[in-house]
Amino acid sequence: xxxxxxxxxxxxxxxxxxxxxxxxxxxxxxxxxxxxxxxxxxxxxxxxxxxxxxxxxxxxxxxxxxxxxxxxxxxxxxxxxxxxxxxxxxxxxxxxxxxxxxxxxxxxxxxxxxxxxxxxxxxxxxxxxxxxxxxxxxxxxxxxxxxxxxxxxxxxxxxxxxxxxxxxxxxxxxxxxxxxxxxxxxxxxxxxxxxxxxxxxxxxxx
Amino acid sequence: xxxxxxxxxxxxxxxxxxxxxxxxxxxxxxxxxxxxxxxxxxxxxxxxxxxxxxxxxxxxxxxxxxxxxxxxxxxxxxxxxxxxxxxxxxxxxxxxxxxxxxxxxxxxxxxxxxxxxxxxxxxxxxxxxxxxxxxxxxxxxxxxxxxxxxxxxxxxxxxxxxxxxxxxxxxxxxxxxxxxxxxxxxxxxxxxxxxxxxxxxxxxxx
Numbered sequence: 001x002x003x004x005x006x007x008x009x010x011x012x013x014x015x016x017x018x019x020x021x022x023x024x025x026x027x028x029x030x031x032x033x034x035x036x037x038x039x040x041x042x043x044x045x046x047x048x049x050x051x052x053x054x055x056x057x058x059x060x061x062x063x064x065x066x067x068x069x070x071x072x073x074x075x076x077x078x079x080x081x082x083x084x085x086x087x088x089x090x091x092x093x094x095x096x097x098x099x100x101x102x103x104x105x106x107x108x109x110x111x112x113x114x115x116x117x118x119x120x121x122x123x124x125x126x127x128x129x130x131x132x133x134x135x136x137x138x139x140x141x142x143x144x145x146x147x148x149x150x151x152x153x154x155x156x157x158x159x160x161x162x163x164x165x166x167x168x169x170x171x172x173x174x175x176x177x178x179x180x181x182x183x184x185x186x187x188x189x190x191x192x193x194x195x196x197x198x199x200x201x202x203x204x205x206x
Numbered sequence: 207x208x209x210x211x212x213x214x215x216x217x218x219x220x221x222x223x224x225x226x227x228x229x230x231x232x233x234x235x236x237x238x239x240x241x242x243x244x245x246x247x248x249x250x251x252x253x254x255x256x257x258x259x260x261x262x263x264x265x266x267x268x269x270x271x272x273x274x275x276x277x278x279x280x281x282x283x284x285x286x287x288x289x290x291x292x293x294x295x296x297x298x299x300x301x302x303x304x305x306x307x308x309x310x311x312x313x314x315x316x317x318x319x320x321x322x323x324x325x326x327x328x329x330x331x332x333x334x335x336x337x338x339x340x341x342x343x344x345x346x347x348x349x350x351x352x353x354x355x356x357x358x359x360x361x362x363x364x365x366x367x368x369x370x371x372x373x374x375x376x377x378x379x380x381x382x383x384x385x386x387x388x389x390x391x392x393x394x395x396x397x398x399x400x401x402x403x404x405x406x407x408x409x410x411x412x
Contacts, residue, residue, distance in 0.1 A: 014406070015406040016400075042390075078407070078409055093302050094307055096299050097299045097302075103402065104405070107402050108409030148409075172411060172412035178225070180229075195307070196308055196312065197225070198397060199380065201284070203284055204217055204220075204283070205378060205397075206377040
């Protein structure tokens, strides 16, 4: 069967499959059935078979999925089996959290630079990286070609940063501000993570 | 027309409507058309009319939506027009970021307590709140009745915290760990925010 192109909603679920399969692997398991996966993930077995069929399907009736093959295949689809370079702008508490708390390498990225506009932090280290001044970003990018930038800056800084982001030739932006950064016309993918939106939906459900 | 119950996907979009409408209000606007909203939010005008019809609809053909009424109605649906008490467990960098960076009150919550198990941070302040020892949580909850808990603890701490969370009678949990906390059987809503999953989907799109 020819694999179909996964839909955005399948792509959104893939990191969760990846993580769940890893936890089974860590427990020493080789194979897993769609119903076991379904139970752990709170999905139906048929939903899982449908999702995994999108990229070829590795299950054998009554025998389940080979966990290692599935992890490899999901990593390949998500492209996290190889890393690209990333930089972070904004070395405040949020920048500190993101750079220290997240395992960029596990997510297909290598964090290679951290930038800020405040001389009080430039020169100090964060996640073992020496913080550079934002004025050095363009030259840094020309030399190292990072493809992704994490923005942990105040929302007000977004407008000023926009032309610089375009000039630096990033392919993706992970934006933590409250702004509405849109770089579709420049062909740059923007992922907004607005923690306040999550908090508002929690209020709805309780 | 009788309003329908909004679907989970509409609920997920409501905070964005709320935020976008606020930005128009701040610019001094009273009314907005579905096509203007659509352009700003990158949705179709028909999608927007469909979403807003879910809760009664405030638009008049050729005249648009009254921004204030729409903000009020969305706040009411999300229940962020009133606040409930929330506590946070885990006073590390992530806890610091969440408690200082987010405006809980705007999201329908009042952060009333921060707890940690390390004596080195207990007694110091974070977001103007004195950090208490985790052993004081249960008594604190009996006295103040917070309905929501934010977990910014290491994933390994989750197993130990689970019975305490149930005992404290929370109705909702905002979980930042990498675990798979499930409290469906206890009727507790759990929202997981896994930043690493977001990062993995960025890698896919660039």
